[in-house]
Amino acid sequence: LQTHSLSLSLQAKMSRPVQARRLEGTDKNIWVEFVKLAATYSKVNLGQGFPDFPPPDFLKESFVRALSGENHMLHQYTRAFGHPPLVKILAQFFGKLLGRDLDPMTNVMVTVGAYQALFCCFQALVDEGDEVIIIEPFFDCYEPMVKMASGTPVFVPLRLKAPKDGKLISSADWQLDPAELASKFSERTKAIVLNSPNNPLGKVFSREELELIADLCVKHDVLCISDEVYEWLVYDGKEHIRIASLRGMWDRTVIIGSAGKTFSATGWKVGWTVGPNRLLQHLRTVHQNSVYHCATVAQEAVAQGFQRELELYGKPDSYFVQLPKELQQKRDWLVQSLDAVGMKPIIPEGTYFLVADISKFKSDVPDVPDSDEPYDSRFAKWMVKNKGLAAIPLSAFYSGAHKNNYNHFIRFCFAKEEATLKAANDILQKWKQEKTRP
Ligand code: PMP
Numbered sequence: 512l513q514t515h516s517l518s519l520s521l522q523a524k525m526s527r528p529v530q531a532r533r534l535e536g537t538d539k540n541i542w543v544e545f546v547k548l549a550a551t552y553s554k555v556n557l558g559q560g561f562p563d564f565p566p567p568d569f570l571k572e573s574f575v576r577a578l579s580g581e582n583h584m585l586h587q588y589t590r591a592f593g594h595p596p597l598v599k600i601l602a603q604f605f606g607k608l609l610g611r612d613l614d615p616m617t618n619v620m621v622t623v624g625a626y627q628a629l630f631c632c633f634q635a636l637v638d639e640g641d642e643v644i645i646i647e648p649f650f651d652c653y654e655p656m657v658k659m660a661s662g663t664p665v666f667v668p669l670r671l672k673a674p675k676d677g678k679l680i681s682s683a684d685w686q687l688d689p690a691e692l693a694s695k696f697s698e699r700t701k702a703i704v705l706n707s708p709n710n711p712l713g714k715v716f717s718r719e720e721l722e723l724i725a726d727l728c729v730k731h732d733v734l735c736i737s738d739e740v741y742e743w744l745v746y747d748g749k750e751h752i753r754i755a756s757l758r759g760m761w762d763r764t765v766i767i768g769s770a771g772k773t774f775s776a777t778g779w780k781v782g783w784t785v786g787p788n789r790l791l792q793h794l795r796t797v798h799q800n801s802v803y804h805c806a807t808v809a810q811e812a813v814a815q816g817f818q819r820e821l822e823l824y825g826k827p828d829s830y831f832v833q834l835p836k837e838l839q840q841k842r843d844w845l846v847q848s849l850d851a852v853g854m855k856p857i858i859p860e861g862t863y864f865l866v867a868d869i870s871k872f873k874s875d876v877p878d879v880p881d882s883d884e885p886y887d888s889r890f891a892k893w894m895v896k897n898k899g900l901a902a903i904p905l906s907a908f909y910s911g912a913h914k915n916n917y918n919h920f921i922r923f924c925f926a927k928e929e930a931t932l933k934a935a936n937d938i939l940q941k942w943k944q945e946k947t948r949p
Pocket of ligand 1: 626706781782
């Protein structure tokens with residue numbers, strides 16, 4: 512009897528819910544599944560967004576100097592809200608871009624990648640019941656991060672304009688409907704998340720589009736969380752416009768950036784926020800009570816990288832000038848290979864991602880009408896398993912109810928060595944030949 516009651520009391524303890532309620536519905540993560548599939552089956556991985564080429568030499572050398580130089584204090588804690596040399600140079604750099612004086616101590620905060628910057632924003636600024644507008648398709652972590660802060664995500668889509676006959680679609684053909692966007696703003700709206708250049712489409716929002724968003728933010732007293740991690744990756748002479756530079760926006764915007772994307776070193780996980788102290792002071796509260804600190808050596812090296820870029824600003828030797836040039840060439844290669852096999856690419860104006868239409872390949876992976884899984888997801892899984900080519904389904908960038916809105920596109924990352932892009936081209940060519948063979 513004694514053993515029986517002991518086991519009952521143990522069972523009772525173990526049946527208590529262990530998961531905090533705020534995590535409900537946020538447990539699934541597409542990257543876990545697709546990163547594993549790519550690791551298991553891919554010969555060529557154009558899935559997850561990271562370069563397979565090295566960061567620039569000057570950056571690696573800065574890291575080595577920081578690591579093995581005389582200043583051994585670089586192995587210890589530094590200032591919690593950002594290593595002083597890094598916040599100083601970021602304040603100088605972004606001050607120049609925004610045309611305003613920035614205080615390194617109050618207008619800049621360094622984070623563990625842009626990911627933690629986003630997390631700090633939602634935790635610091637979103638309350639229970641607050642609505643946060645997210646433009647679809649979106650970098651997938653925005654939705655669970657809003658939910659973990661007890662906020663309610665409200666989605667507004669970029670809609671694809673009907674393509675002109677025969678012409679390739681551009682990311683600029685995905686547009687907000689102004690009336691639809693306006694209808695999402697209410698007194699419950701606390702913030703809007705803007706991601707320009709946008710992952711996954713590569714859309715670079717135009718001045719008119721940004722003004723539309725800015726006017727609504729000002730009218731409804733809404734904050735803007737502006738994820739600008741791909742700010743330097745803009746092509747064809749397009750301009751990246753910072754929404755914080757528009758009238759009435761500085762005081763209500765947090766700009767988010769990433770050294771990972773800026774210097775092709777995603778594993779360093781150095782990111783930052785730039786904004787008014789009235790917002791950043793609350794981000795600092797979240798940061799000091801969670802992560803507290805980002806690796807000192809990496810911050811020192813990124814500071815040196817920015818120092819160099821400030822000196823070379825706008826000059827041909829600047830990495831921020833060279834990288835987009837190289838990536839534009841890679842984009843064009845991938846566009847050509849995809850177009851040649853009939854996987855219609857949507858030409859991105861920015862980022863290192865490209866979305867392509869897989870409709871012509873539907874005979875290879877037939878639809879299962881009653882399946883819960885969107886077609887593009889099954890297609891991407893089939894493609895990596897059978898062709899060894901990894902990509903990410905576009906539905907991964909839509910919220911649950913909208914996953915089937917555009918379910919015949921997949922996203923490729925083209926921040927890859929020439930050899931990787933050639934290998935992808937070989938797979939696509941061979942696939943096309945097999946398809947056309949009687
Ligand atoms: N925002 C966007 C739009 C991204 O694509 C990514 C990385 N894929 C991040 C934020 C996160 O950046 P980091 O690696 O610096 O955390």
